Every structure is written in structure tokens, then in C-alpha cells.
Amino acid sequence: MKVSILVVDDEPGQRQFISGSLAREYEVTTAASGLEASQLLSHRSFSLVITDERMPDMGGIELLRWIRENAPETPVVVLTAYGSVATAVEAIKLGAEEYLTKPLKSPEELRLIVEKVLRSRAMRDRTQLHQEETNAALPADVVAESATMKQVFRLADQVAPQPTTVLLTGESGTGKEVVARFIHRRSQRCDHAFVAVNCAAITETLLESELLGHEKGAFTGATQTRRGRFEMADGGTLFLDEVAEMGVRLQAKFLRVLQEQQFERVGGDRTISVDVRVIAATNKDLSQSMAEGSFREDLFYRLSVFPIHIPPLRERPEDILPLAESFTRKISARIGKPVPSMSREAGELLLKHNWPGNVRELANAIERALIVSQSGTIEPDDLPMKREPEHFGPARHGLLAQVEKTTILGALARNRGDRRATSEELGISLRTLQYRLKEYGVAGRDPGT
Numbered sequence: 001m002k003v004s005i006l007v008v009d010d011e012p013g014q015r016q017f018i019s020g021s022l023a024r025e026y027e028v029t030t031a032a033s034g035l036e037a038s039q040l041l042s043h044r045s046f047s048l049v050i051t052d053e054r055m056p057d058m059g060g061i062e063l064l065r066w067i068r069e070n071a072p073e074t075p076v077v078v079l080t081a082y083g084s085v086a087t088a089v090e091a092i093k094l095g096a097e098e099y100l101t102k103p104l105k106s107p108e109e110l111r112l113i114v115e116k117v118l119r120s121r122a123m124r125d126r127t128q129l130h131q132e133e134t135n136a137a138l139p140a141d142v143v144a145e146s147a148t149m150k151q152v153f154r155l156a157d158q159v160a161p162q163p164t165t166v167l168l169t170g171e172s173g174t175g176k177e178v179v180a181r182f183i184h185r186r187s188q189r190c191d192h193a194f195v196a197v198n199c200a201a202i203t204e205t206l207l208e209s210e211l212l213g214h215e216k217g218a219f220t221g222a223t224q225t226r227r228g229r230f231e232m233a234d235g236g237t238l239f240l241d242e243v244a245e246m247g248v249r250l251q252a253k254f255l256r257v258l259q260e261q262q263f264e265r266v267g268g269d270r271t272i273s274v275d276v277r278v279i280a281a282t283n284k285d286l287s288q289s290m291a292e293g294s295f296r297e298d299l300f301y302r303l304s305v306f307p308i309h310i311p312p313l314r315e316r317p318e319d320i321l322p323l324a325e326s327f328t329r330k331i332s333a334r335i336g337k338p339v340p341s342m343s344r345e346a347g348e349l350l351l352k353h354n355w356p357g358n359v360r361e362l363a364n365a366i367e368r369a370l371i372v373s374q375s376g377t378i379e380p381d382d383l384p385m386k387r388e389p390e391h392f393g394p395a396r397h398g399l400l401a402q403v404e405k406t407t408i409l410g411a412l413a414r415n416r417g418d419r420r421a422t423s424e425e426l427g428i429s430l431r432t433l434q435y436r437l438k439e440y441g442v443a444g445r446d447p448g449t
Contacts, residue, residue, distance in 0.1 A: 003025075003026050003027065003047040003048070003118060004026070004027045004028075004029065004045075004046045004047050004048075005022055005026045005027070005028050005029070005046060005047060005048045005049075005050060005114070006028075006029050006030075006031060006037060006040060006041070006046040006048070006049045006050070007019050007022075007028060007029070007030045007031070007050050007051075008030075008031045008032075008033070008034060008036075008037040008049065008050065008051035008052060008055070008060070008063065009030075009032070009051070009052040009055070009079070010032055010033055010052065010055045010056060011052070012032075014052065014079075014102070015030045015032070017104075017107075018050060018104075018110065020107075021107035021110050021111060022110070022111065022114060025111070026047075026114070029046070033055055033056065033057050033058060034051065034055055034057060034058025034059060034060065034062055034063035034066075035057045035058045037049070037051065037058075037063055038058065038063065038066050038070075041066075041067065041070065041071050041074070042070070045071065045074065046074060047074075047075075047118060047121075048074070048075050048076075048077065048114065048117060048118060048121075049063075049067060049074055049075070049076045049077070050076075050077045050079065050114075051063050051064070051076065051077070051078060051079065052078075052079050052080070052102075053078050053079060053080035053091075054080065060078050060079070060080070060091075061078075061090060061091060061094070063076075064076050064078065064091060064094045064095070064096060065094060068094060068095050072095075075097045075117050075118075075121050076095070076096050076097060077096065077097055077098045077099075077100065077113065077114075077117060078091045078096045078098070078099050078100070079100050079101070079102050079104075080099075080100075080101060080102060097117045097120070097121070098113055098116075098117055100113065139182070139185070141326075142178065142182060143319060143322045143323050143326050144319065145318040145319050145322050146316035146317075146318040146319050147318075148311045148315065148316050149310075149311070149316055149319055152179060152308060152309075152310055152311075153179070153182065155306075155308050156179050156182050156183050156186070156308060157182075157186055159183065159306045159308075160182075160183045160184075160185075160186035160187045161186070161187060161188060163277055164277075164305050164306045165258065165277070165278050165279070165280070165302065165303055165305045165306065166180075166183060166278075166279045166280070166305070166306045166307075166308060167279075167280050167281070167282075167303045167304040167305075167306070167307045167308070168180060168279065168280070168281040168282075168307075168308050168309075168310060169281070169282055169283075169286075169307060169308070169309045169310070170281075170283065170309055170310035170311065170312065171283050171312045171358055172283045172357070172358065172360070173313075173357050173358035173359055173360030173361060174310040174311070174312055174313065174358045174359060175310060175358075175359045176241065176281040176310055177196060177239060177241065177281070179308065179310060180194075180196075180237070180239045180279045180281065181194060181239075183237070183279060184236070184237040184239075184277075184279075187237065187277065189235060189236045189237055189277055192233075192234075192235035192236030192237075193232060193233050193234075193235070193236040193237075194233075194236055194237050194239065195229050195232045195233040195236065195237070195238050195239065196239040196241065197210060197211065197229050197238070197239070197240055197241065198241045198242055199240060199241065199242045199243055199244075199245045199246045200241070200242035200245040201242075204246075204247040204249075204250065207246065207247075207250060208250050208253065208266055209222075209226070209228065209266045210228060210229060211228050211229050211230055211250075211254070211257075212228040212230060212253070212257075212263050212264070212265055212266055213225075213226050213227045213228030213230075213231055213265040213266065214226055214228075214265050214266035214267050214268070215265050215266065215267040215268040216267075217267065218265070218266045218267025218268070219266070219267065222267065225265070228265065230257060230263065230272075230274050230276055231272065231274060233274070233276045234274045234275060234276060235275055235276075236276070236277070237276070237277045237278075237279060238276050238277070238278050238279070239279045239280075239281070240278060240279070240280045240281065241281045242281065242282060242283065243280040243281065243282050243303065244282040244283075244284040244286060244289055244294075244295055248293075248294065248295075248296060251295070251296045251299050252296065254299065255296065255298060255299045255302060258278060258299075258302050258303075259302065261273060261274055261275060261276065262274075278303075280303045286300050286304075312355070312358050313355040313358045313359055313361075313362065314354050314355050314424065317351055320350050320351055320355075320362065321342075321347055321350065321351070323359060323362055323363075324342065324347075324350055324362060324366055325342075327362065327363045327366040327367070328340065328342070328366055328370065328378070331363075331366060331367050331370055332370060335367075335370060335371070337370060338376065340370070340373060340375070340376050340377055340378050341376065341377050341378070342377065342378045343377050343378065343379050343380070345379065345380045346369075346377075346378045346379055346380050346382070346383060349380045349383055349385060350362070350365075350383070352429065353385050354423075354424070354427060354428075354429060356427050364384075365383055365384050365385065366378075368382075368383070368384050369382040369383050369384075404436075405436075405440060407426070408422070408426065408433070408436055408437070408440075409440065409442065411425050411426050412437070412442070419433055419434065419437070
């Protein structure tokens, strides 16, 4: 279906020129006065109105006011033969998209203006739709029951429509790529590519070629020209996971691409321009990396324009069971098994686990349970983690027990007696830690005090 345009002008020759210039690509309707145009707009909608400024009965400015009151979503372009600055300012204040003086230089000039206005309006409409969807609810594939994760997605949604670079931080497996894809889907770039690169999975010598591409013959094995990930992501989003693993030499080149949106392929001398939004992620403390000299300070500040920290799963237990339910549905569909229920005991076991591998570990645990389960219910024995015994044996003796005691007491001292922080550092449950401290006759500070 063609886009509909209403052309309003009291001069027949001008109406014919404008409609003739646009009729090949658009459905054009004409009106000889502002009054006739308002009558047409009362009965149907148009994608765009192009109106002369000076007309009898109802001029272009009066028609613009009427449209803003009765069809406010309709974009308007105002034409005038007088080029009055005062009139131009008034039209823009009333919401005109463009203001052009007659006579128009060529049909091509008119078509370019129409394309610009329609493209701009479509982009605003899409952004508004995304905002309305966000206000209603998160997408079905996003699980965020905890207050901390709801805040993460609120921040992600706020930055999504902007071209701003985003830095996602958090432990491995917390869901940084899920947040990055959410930002991309909510952005004006959603119709273009989302390209992901794991910097830790590619050697330093190959990462430059992977990001920037290479020309034929640039190095041994380069038998043909290859586009890099930046070119693949042109118009869209490039997600750089584990960006801290990028070598310092390549960081300097990467910084230039971020700043100028230009680069040369490896072995090439032709400058390539791109329009790419970068979302970077790391599980490292970049402040420490900068202090060690392994990460450039200028690149850090360029990447961390809008930082978002994703908390580990152990700090948001409200998300554990909803995530488990989501993974159960998705993985059951993938492996072709009926969706099972989860027993209360299995759910309690999931909640008690410390999840050092975060959401990724939970997904793997659910997949394993679905494979080994022989009934329509996931039971504790189907899960890879083991239930802690209700009673612990007597204190151990010998060298191993002494090493264990030294390790636990050392961690307790580093955490200033905070038992919860100590258990998290050691990767053991709080209950296990409390039992061992009781064995040693040591009292730690209550968690959170």
C-alpha cells in the first residue's frame, strides 16, 4: 500500500507540479484550499500534508493549527513564495516538519524532503511504540522478578533509544548478552544487525582482523577480502563481550573506531565509514586493569559513558525459580520432551545453591535435570548439585583439616568477621561455614551487620 500524501495549493499549476513529482512513489490527493483540505482530513488520514502558506479562506498556517488540534499525528510541510522568517518561525512552533520556499528547484528536491520527513516520523513512531511496550511489561523472554534486575532493565530501556555507548559489568554467566540484546531491540537500530564478538575466544593476532576485516593477501591464509564485524554491524549494534581481554595495541585502534566511526581493514588503505552502536561487557574490574596497565584509561572512559552493573544470581534469589521455569519450557521444547513440573524439594535445593556460575550454571542444571528425569517432575536427585547433609560429622584432623581451618579463618579475617561475605568468597554455604566456625570455637559477625 502506497503512502498517502495530501497536497494543498490554490494554484492549479503548483498542485500539478507537486503531485506529478510524487505520484510515482506515493498516493497523492489534491485540494484547492485549506477548507477543502480540512474536510478531507475529517474523513480520512494522510501520511503527510504539503500545504501552501498563502491561500484564500484558510491559509497554510490556519490549516496547520487545525491539523494540530484535529489530526495531531499528521506531519506537515509548509510551502511559501514569500520566505518570511516570521512565518517560518511560526510554522515550526506550530509543529511543521519542514518549511520550503517556492518555486521549488526541482522534483528531486521535493522528493528528498518528503523522504526525510516520512523517515523521521516513522522512527519517532517506532521509538514511541517501544516505550509503550516497555511501560506495559518486559518481553516474555526476559525474567526480572527481583528489584535489582528490574532496575537493570529500567536503565537499559532508558539508554536504548540513544546512540550512547554502554558498558555492562558483572560476573560471568549473569546475562550480560541478554541485556545487550534487550537494548538493541528497544533501540532505533532494531531493524539492523546485532553482531556479537567474544574477545576472550579469539587470539590477539586474529581479533583485529575479526573486528576490522582484512584485504586479500594481508597475511598468510588471507585468500580473499573479508568484512569485519564492524562492517557487519553497520546501522546496528556491535556487542563486544569480555572487552578487557583485548590487547593494549588493539585497544588504541578500537578507540579510534569508537571516536571517528572510521577504520581501514587489515592490509588495506581505504578508509571505511560505519554507523555502529557499541555495547561492551566485562567480568573484570577495569579500575584494577587500568592500574596494572592492561587497559587504557581513555578507552575505559569512552566505553563507560553509561555503565550498567548486573548482579550475580546469588544476590537476587527472587529470580532463581522464575528463571528455572523459563529454562524448563525452552529446553523442553528444544529437546522434544514434555514440560515437567518441579517438586518443592527440588525448588528448595535450587534456592539454597550458591550459583557460582550464575544464570548460565542454572540453565545447565535444568538441562541436565530434563535429560535424566524419568518422570513428569524434576526431583532433587535429577539436579547436579547435592543436598547438604542435615548433620555434619565430627571435626577432621591432620594436615587437610589444618589447611581448611587456615583458609576459612583467613577469609573470615579479610571480610572482617562477616560470615555471609566469607561464605561467598569460599564458595560454600553459610550453614557449612557456621558449622565449621562452631568447631573452631570462633564467632563471626552476623551477615549484613
